[in-house]
Amino acid sequence: MTPTDSPTSSARTTYGAVLGSPHVARLLGGTLVGRLPNGMAPVAIVLLVTTDGGTLAFGGLLSALYGLASALSQPVKGRLMDRHGQTRVSGPAAILNSAALLALPTTSSPAVAVMIVVLGGLAAPPLEAGLRALWPSVLPDPVRRHTALALDTGTQGLLYITGPLLVAALTTAHHPSLALVVTAVLGLAGTALVLTAPPSRAWQPTATRAGGAPGQLFNRGLFMLFVALVGVGVAIGGMNVWAVAMAERHGTDLLAGVLPAAFSTGSFLGGLLYGHRTWPGTPTRQLLTGAAGFLLGWLPLLTLPTPVPATAAAFVPGAFLTLIVARAFTITDTLAPPARTTEAYAWLILSIGVGQAAGAALAGRLADHPHTLAALPAGGAALALAVLLLARPGRSPARPGRHRHHQ
Structure with missing residues (x-):
């Protein structure tokens, strides 16, 4: 994995210049709003079940089914x-997803509720x-x-800070x-804000060459x-459960x-720091960094820190997450067949989601073993780094003009 289509100089731009470019603010803002259900729906589903007298176990099951269906269908x-x-x-996906969320409060049947949340997850739009x-193109x-x-x-x-807070406020x-x-x-x-934007309406997948095939993904x-x-x-999924265990151990739900x-x-x-400028090194080297x-950011957890140091420790690996994901998308774009780029992006998203689950x-099975849980x-981060180090670099030339864009 050694893509070479990324700038490696220290060229700079500003967020104002990027957000002021045609359509950027609309597409970014619309996507964030359209994806708020990813952070809201799982919490709202659990609260709906428990508020109406159901068990936390069933609410958690419905929430998990929604997230799993959404991830697997990407x-x-x-x-x-x-x-x-x-x-x-x-x-159509957004319409079906919203219809399912609106229908869920109207049923008292557990079996119907399961079908509704699975349908809603399957239909979550791939924004x-x-x-x-x-x-x-933009x-x-x-x-x-x-x-x-x-x-x-x-x-x-x-999304995962604002969404749950908004659900809690509306529920209260x-x-x-x-x-x-x-x-x-x-x-x-x-979704409507994105789909009605000219770049989305004009976007067309790369045309399959006459007599050719889309290519092996x-x-x-x-x-x-x-x-x-x-x-x-x-690592992310383990962190979420570790946080709950920390809250229970220290008697602080917050x-x-x-x-x-x-x-x-x-x-x-x-x-914000990473995007402020371009950085030296190939995308693969940046990904390894x-x-x-x-990985290094998670190591302080092994000491079972108290709440304040634990909060500071959780901040550090988060700071490297954007670099990993952004460069993973760059490499995916370079290595995937031109006619299957969006599908490859979806597999990337699914990979992280499967890991989280x-x-x-x-x-959850390690909850009674604090050191192992921490x-x-x-361990997840070490797996990621080891696989990347073991992967033999394979140079794949950049392919400009991967999609046709009609104005």
């Missing part, structure tokens, strides 16, 4: 988008992968595109059903990259939210 939606464009995929496919300048990608990646952590003010209504409306509004470089990202996800928030804040600020920093499940995030 590659399918990405491939459909590569074949049929963004409007024909994300538009993240879609946005990554738009950047080359920002032809690689320096500005680098900044936009870092800003895009870094702000994702805000009225009922979890109101939170689901707002979640559905935000999902539709954000997976090669060794992509496979190894995605396996490494599973390790990154394991820690369960503060520690993930510190991690997400680190990701946001790290993204980020993976090494990510595995990390959370494993951490070591799990570092």
Whole structure:
């Protein structure tokens, strides 16, 4: 994995210049709003079940099914988008997703509730992968595109801070059903803002050459990259459960939210720093640097720190997360077949999601072993770094003009 299509100089740009470029603020803002349901729906589903007299176990099951269905369906939606464009995929998906969220409070049947949340998860619009496919046409300048990608990646952590807080406020003010209504409306509004933007309407997947095939998606470089990202996800999933265990150990419920928030804040600020300029080294070298920093950032947890040092410790690996994800998208764009780029982006997203689910499940089984639980995030990060180091570099030339864009 040694892509060479990224600037390696210390060229600078400003966030104002990037956000002032045509369509950038609209696409970025619309995608963030449209993806707020990712941070809101799982929490709102749990609160709906428990508020209406259901068990926390069932609420957690529904929440997990929603997230799992959304993650597992990403590659399918990405491939459909590569074949049929963004409007024909994300538009109907957003409508089905919002309809499912609105329907959930109307049923009292557990079986129907399961079907609704699975449908809602399957239909979650693939806005993240879609946005990554738009950047080359919206920002032809690689320096500005680098900044936009870092800003895009870094702000994702805000979804998982703002979303749950908004659900809690709406639930306190009225009922979890109101939170689901707002979640559905935000999902539709954000998706509509993106899909009605000229770049999204004009975007077309790379045309398959006459008599040709879209090309095989997976090669060794992509496979190894995605396996490494599973390790990154394991670290994040383990961290979330470790935060709950910390809260229980110290009798401070707030820690369960503060520690993930510190991690997400680190990701946001790290993204701002990373996107402020381009950095020396190839994307692969930068990816390895980020993976090494990510691993080192988790090592202080092995000392079982008290809440304040633990919060500071959670900030550090978060600061390297944006570098990892941004460069992973760059490498994916270089190694994937031109006609299947969006699908490849979706597999990248799925890899992290699968790792998070595995990390959370494993951490749950380690909850009674504090030292082992605290070591799990570092273990996931070590897996990611080891896979990247073992992957033999394979030079793949940049392929400009991967998509056709009709004005």
